[in-house]
Amino acid sequence: MSTVRMQMLIDIMALEFTAVELNLFLDTHPGERRALDAYNATVVQLDELKREYEARFGPLTNFGYSDSDYPWRWVEEPWPWQINFAHMKGV
Amino acid sequence: MWIYEKKLEFPSRICSTNPKLAKVIITQYGGPDGELAASLRYLTQRYTMPTGRSKAVLNDIGTEELAHMEVVATMVYNLIKDASLEEIKAAGLDGYYADHDKALYFVNGDGVPWVAQYIQSKGDPVADLHENLAAEQKARATYEYLLQLSDDPGISETLAFLRQREVIHFQRFGETLEHIYEFYNHQHRFFMGDHS
Numbered sequence: 001m002s003t004v005r006m007q008m009l010i011d012i013m014a015l016e017f018t019a020v021e022l023n024l025f026l027d028t029h030p031g032e033r034r035a036l037d038a039y040n041a042t043v044v045q046l047d048e049l050k051r052e053y054e055a056r057f058g059p060l061t062n063f064g065y066s067d068s069d070y071p072w073r074w075v076e077e078p079w080p081w082q083i084n085f086a087h088m089k090g091v
Numbered sequence: 092m093w094i095y096e097k098k099l100e101f102p103s104r105i106c107s108t109n110p111k112l113a114k115v116i117i118t119q120y121g122g123p124d125g126e127l128a129a130s131l132r133y134l135t136q137r138y139t140m141p142t143g144r145s146k147a148v149l150n151d152i153g154t155e156e157l158a159h160m161e162v163v164a165t166m167v168y169n170l171i172k173d174a175s176l177e178e179i180k181a182a183g184l185d186g187y188y189a190d191h192d193k194a195l196y197f198v199n200g201d202g203v204p205w206v207a208q209y210i211q212s213k214g215d216p217v218a219d220l221h222e223n224l225a226a227e228q229k230a231r232a233t234y235e236y237l238l239q240l241s242d243d244p245g246i247s248e249t250l251a252f253l254r255q256r257e258v259i260h261f262q263r264f265g266e267t268l269e270h271i272y273e274f275y276n277h278q279h280r281f282f283m284g285d286h287s
Binding site for chain 1: 094095096097098099100101102103104105106144147148151152155161164165168169245259260263266267270
């Protein structure tokens, strides 16, 4: 897997982690306006990055959440457990 | 409904073939304080939580734990996939190999299979949340023992991330417990007022 693709995945992971963390915080603090604004801003950034990744490397999600080029790209390897980020050059 | 996302929650780096380390890390896959137990515990307790907030917390932490289960599986899979039979034997994984080859199975570090008795679902939100607070502390302690045992810098990085998530989950469950106490106190006063 190319370093560019791995780096894009890492950027998506970082943003989605931000979303997960804010999501859990909001579950117990639903009235915190600043956290909600940060969550909503993260959603916009994450959506943009995922679209860019999926256009190049195929769908990140299935079941109607992302479309696919022909032929059906969901079945393409690698699956997540086949990616070892230790093999990323320059890390 | 769940949607699968074709990525891990954390960019796992595995620097070695190390079945000895896999043998202990697998306890966070199928051991008493592992991620299978955590995810199934929260996801099955969520049905009887009394408020929208408490249902959300159990649903969302249970879902994140499923992602952690996948991260743990990825570590174990990669630590053993290129191991020779000699290395498997030297690591004391020959018994595991006889039953599972290098496939992932839900066991603790000594090969004891996962059982539903590891978890409880009591229907009493105060009891369930106390169990969950304890579960997060036990998982945190396990990750600390695994960090002491790890000699792979990539694995240690991932274990430290997972340990930190237990700390955050503990915090969120604590806040949820306070919220539940407030909810019941409020109900109680209202109820008493109605009948006094």
